[in-house]
Amino acid sequence: MTVADIVKRAGIARNTFYENFSSKEECFLATQEFAMSAALERVVAAAGSLDEWPFRVRAGLGAFLDYVVEEPALSRTCMVEALSAGPAAVRYYEESQQAFVSLFRLGRDVSPHGADLPETLEEAIIGGVFWILYQRLTASRPEAIPELLPELVEFALTPYLGAEAAGEVATAEIPGGIETASAG
Amino acid sequence: MRDSANQSVESPEYPPELARLPPGRHGLPREFVAHNQRERLIAGLAEAVAENGYAGTTIAHITRHAAVSRRTFYEHFSSKDECFVAAYDTVMEELRTRVGEAFDQEDEWPQAIRAGIAAMLGFLAAEPHLARLSMVEALVAGPVVVERYDSAIQSLVPYFQAGREGRSKEILAGLSPTTEEALVGGMVSLISRRIFADRTDELESLLPDLVEFTLTPYLGSAEAAKVARG
Structure with a gap:
């Protein structure tokens, strides 16, 4: 991809591009920042609408998957192309995953064995979720993403709550919050 | 010639x-x-x-x-790309062999997983150049290598799927079709993040965390933690 490709798609002049960005790389980083903050905003809003941590995780993940499906091109840029777009893009990709760590870490307070959980658990859970989404996005099957929600919720909650309780949260009917997040 | x-x-x-x-x-x-x-x-x-x-x-x-x-x-x-592909394949073949041998030497599945992960971390820690080549540079080396990288990661899935054998109905009900993919993805992300940051010396200390993380869905966290501590 070249700057020429970008300005053609954007329908703007080459000059305009360089008034905003000094290079393709800078434009790429701005795209990552834009998409990741938009996605995080949705996650925080959805998770914040609920009280109990397991349901907050479910709502937050749901909002994230919804964003990915609504913005497949942006998501592909941030979750697939970013990995091959040079060190700055990879660093941003890594750092943006860290934003999710704090949401998951709260689970240690509600887990019966929270104090014994591995230090790197949240990093691994988020890495696993991102890898599943990477797979679906490279296979160009974003439409298959929303149906992954129960599986991903169960995967993310099992280390904290055990498989049984995690499964219940993944499939339970919750009036209000979740439905709003999925529809939104 | x-x-x-x-x-x-x-x-x-x-x-x-x-x-x-x-x-x-x-x-x-x-x-x-x-x-x-x-x-x-x-x-x-x-x-x-x-x-x-x-x-x-x-x-x-x-x-x-x-x-x-x-x-x-x-x-x-014929090109740098072709040489990179050959290098990538050589490294991955070596890694696959070591992981496979370590895994096969154990009778019990949880110990086999532990041995396989230990072999992978040991190789990558001992060969920081090859670790970087296979886990970081591979992603910028063009679509041919990226495709190989993706399938190399997916090729770890069957090792974990083997853990389903003989589990109770309750445990199996807690596993989804993507459980193994997610476990492998989580494990690889921990490893490659440290290689990317030039912290290959930390790789081997990840062993207990990775073992506990990957065994928990099959054994429950108490049992997984026990195997993780060795």
């Missing part, structure tokens, strides 16, 4: 320690020399990529590290 090894190792610009074949008329069979040159080029690429990154690596860098001539390079590979 031309016998260009003699010519290259006699060249004064190559430091003798890089020439892994003795100079002069060594009388080795031609196929052996050719094979050895290929290995040297692959090793040379790994060193050059560690030094300059994939994008910054030139064929001159590779041939200098391999201590062979440019002509020899082109007798084996």
Whole structure:
């Protein structure tokens, strides 16, 4: 991809591009920042609408998957192309995953064995979720993403709550919050 | 194939320690020399990529590290990309073999998983250049390598799927079709993040965390933690 490709798609002049960005790389980083903050905003809003941590995780993940499906091109840029777009893009990709760590870490307070959980658990859970989404996005099957929600919720909650309780949260009917997040 | 090894190792610009074949008329069979040159080029690429990154690596860098001539390079590979693919495949083959052997040596599945992960971390920690080549640079080396990278990660899935065998109905109900993919993805992300940050010395200390993380869905966290601690 070249700057020429970008300005053609954007329908703007080459000059305009360089008034905003000094290079393709800078434009790429701005795209990552834009998409990741938009996605995080949705996650925080959805998770914040609920009280109990397991349901907050479910709502937050749901909002994230919804964003990915609504913005497949942006998501592909941030979750697939970013990995091959040079060190700055990879660093941003890594750092943006860290934003999710704090949401998951709260689970240690509600887990019966929270104090014994591995230090790197949240990093691994988020890495696993991102890898599943990477797979679906490279296979160009974003439409298959929303149906992954129960599986991903169960995967993310099992280390904290055990498989049984995690499964219940993944499939339970919750009036209000979740439905709003999925529809939104 | 031309016998260009003699010519290259006699060249004064190559430091003798890089020439892994003795100079002069060594009388080795031609196929052996050719094979050895290929290995040297692959090793040379790994060193050059560690030094300059994939994008910054030139064929001159590779041939200098391999201590062979440019002509020899082109007798084996048509481009830098092709040489990278060969290097990537060589590293992954080695990794696959070590992981497979470690896994097969254990009778019990949880211990086999532990042994397999330990073998992977041990190899990557001992070979930081190859770790970087296979887990970081591979992603910028073009679609052919990225595709191989994706399938290399997916090829770890069956090791974990084997853990479903003989589990109770309750445990199986808690596993989804994507459980293994997510576990493998989580494990690889922990590993590659440390390689990306040049912290390969931390890799082996990840063993207990990774074992507990990957075994928990099958054994529950208490039992998984026990295996993790060894």
